[in-house]
Amino acid sequence: MNDSISTYNKINAExxxxxxxxxxxxxxxxxxxxxxxxxxxxxxxxxxxxxxxxESHSIEPPLLFIVKKDEVHHWEITTxxxxxxxxxxxxxxxxxxDKYINTQLIKLNNCQKIMVxxxxxxxxxxxxxxxxxxxQANLNQEAVEGGVKAILSKMVRYATLQGGENTDxxxxxxxxxxxxxxxxxxxxxxxxxxxxxxxxxxxxxVFNKTASDVIAEHIIVEVKRxxxxxxxxxxxxAYDLEFKDSSHFTKYFKRYTQLTPLQYRKNLx
Numbered sequence: 242m243n244d245s246i247s248t249y250n251k252i253n254a255e256x257x258x259x260x261x262x263x264x265x266x267x268x269x270x271x272x273x274x275x276x277x278x279x280x281x282x283x284x285x286x287x288x289x290x291x292x293x294x295x296e297s298h299s300i301e302p303p304l305l306f307i308v309k310k311d312e313v314h315h316w317e318i319t320t321x322x323x324x325x326x327x328x329x330x331x332x333x334x335x336x337x338x339d340k341y342i343n344t345q346l347i348k349l350n351n352c353q354k355i356m357v358x359x360x361x362x363x364x365x366x367x368x369x370x371x372x373x374x375x376x377q378a379n380l381n382q383e384a385v386e387g388g389v390k391a392i393l394s395k396m397v398r399y400a401t402l403q404g405g406e407n408t409d410x411x412x413x414x415x416x417x418x419x420x421x422x423x424x425x426x427x428x429x430x431x432x433x434x435x436x437x438x439x440x441x442x443x444x445x446x447v448f449n450k451t452a453s454d455v456i457a458e459h460i461i462v463e464v465k466r467x468x469x470x471x472x473x474x475x476x477x478x479a480y481d482l483e484f485k486d487s488s489h490f491t492k493y494f495k496r497y498t499q500l501t502p503l504q505y506r507k508n509l510x
Contacts, residue, residue, distance in 0.1 A: 260372055304355060
């Protein structure tokens, strides 16, 4: 037995997402965990077991598995498998143009295994079309995100029917961030009828981050969009996001990106 759990990193940091057919050579693997990414596995054929943390799940296709970052798992597949794998890094989620992808993943936070209707032909078609899209010379980001969103939407629907959807305050929190973005934890805590301390505790449990860090991620993504796709001045962007002044806004942005807003905008040219 090793002194530590093996950590795998299967994806190029620049891409942020990988979609491909399930590797049939990975029928038996040693316990391992993933490095800063989550994995969605869809089985169309195959049998055996998927050992995930302290639970063993039988493989009875069609079904989906979700393996989150730092969860320890290994395969024991007894017949030739057929299916697909989606690997998503945090960098993809941070840069996504579709804010609902993050919300959908939060709703699936409590799920490890999702059964799929045998008559569901569209799910297989979505995975197959995404595999084709990922092979194109010029990757169409919007098409990939649209396909991922469609798959996650179906997963959320199945999870809801099977009683696995997560509908707690963290989902509401992220939805609020999408609707009304403010650098103020207490503002969101009050709307959610909780305290800042409780919201922090929830964020630590689900995201392994503070509520302030979750807010910051959304703010930085929105600022980058404003800098890239609008002609708004730095002061106007700061004002829209309710920073007290441009100086505070600039320091905040640089803390998370190592660049001032102006430097970031110039680098885009």
